[in-house]
Amino acid sequence: MKKKLLTFILTLALWLVFAGHINFSVFLLGTLVTIICSIISRMFAAEVFRLLLMNYEVKVSFVKIYYIFLVVGAFIYDAFLSAVRVSKHVFEINPSFSPKTVQIKTSLQNLPSIMILSNLIALTPGTLIMDFNILNKNYFIHWIDVRSEDEAALKKALIGKHEKWIAKIFE
Amino acid sequence: MINSISILREIIAYVFLITGTYFLISNAIGMIRFPDFYLRLHASSKCLIAGSISVLMGCIVLEGISYISLKLIIIIIFLLITNPVAIHAIAHFAYNYSIKPQKIVKNDIKQ
């Protein structure tokens, strides 16, 4: 019941945003449509809202909101930094690369946290994910210019602090 | 007083818009000049996301606080979630399609 109520409130808020103005007829039509949408979506998406509805304390949820803002800020900062570097490569006269494929092992357990970490790796400068092995939890990463061969320095350069932040959100 | 604030807002908005257009043009040139498929995908992921976010943030600064800017923020969050997923899906498709990188050297890590 709690899940259905949360889905209903979220879709009603989205409806009111899309409508642009609040009226009585808009509100009545919105409740009818969102009740149908919430009942249909509960049949398919049982797994999505499982993460949101774990019983947390109040203080823990505020800490989680702080880390969510940190992760979104890291997304936008990394996107701009890497775009500047790649566009510097674009306008060179003779662009020189040394591409290589490396493997990196993670310590995360949940599937959604692995997905968000892979989105972060796709935005950090010069890296791209090709594949993921779910048994050993290894990422196959294609990297433009490889500087060091050591595993610890390589892991620190890629997922040093983002892994801790994501681990504090989901685990 | 009010006039100077509106002029300052327009200057900031146009700086964002011109930066976004520069990133989109660099994406288009990088798609042509790079020799390998995965290098092209690098240019197509980073510059595309940064350019689109910059253009949308310029529109938000130009608009102010209203329902329209809320819709633009929804578009930004949607692009931030779905665009790296699409790039990852294309890279996995190419890896299954037997397109190898130029110099593939496996780094054997002792775990």
Next chain:
Amino acid sequence: MLYLILAIILSIIITFYRLIKGPSVPDRLAAMNSIGVMFLMILVLLSYYFERKIYINVALVYGVSIFMNVLIMVKYLQKPEKGGSSD
């Protein structure tokens, strides 16, 4: 603002060259994705030029459509001997 739209259209025409000449299918898919996002930016900028902000709804619907196209093409166009669609 119209000159920015003109610059983005020029970059679309440059990217379309990769879609004509691209040696393999994933090249064309990546070109299709980037052209779609560039057209989405043009839709947002046009709504500011005409000063009718309700045109943003078109951009919102089209943004969902790009992502759906890429995922459906990736799922259904794989080679079957190399671990294709499992279900």
Next chain:
Amino acid sequence: MTGGKVVIYVILNMLMIFLLFTAFFAVFTKNLLNSIITLAIFSAILIVIFVILQAPDAALAEAVIGAGLTLTFFVITINKTKDWQNE
């Protein structure tokens, strides 16, 4: 005719020529996958032209039906006929 209207007519005519070019490329290419991927860009250009001509309802219908549904049906049909792998 002021300065703003000249630029928007240039954009409109450029998009019309580009639309014709994508339509010819989608018809005369040999591989079926290239034809489908070009069809996505065809519908994207059509959406922008509808917005410039100030018909947002036609643009919304095109964004849902043209870029979403027909492309999905084409991809699933080509996957089921299994002839595209031989090229």
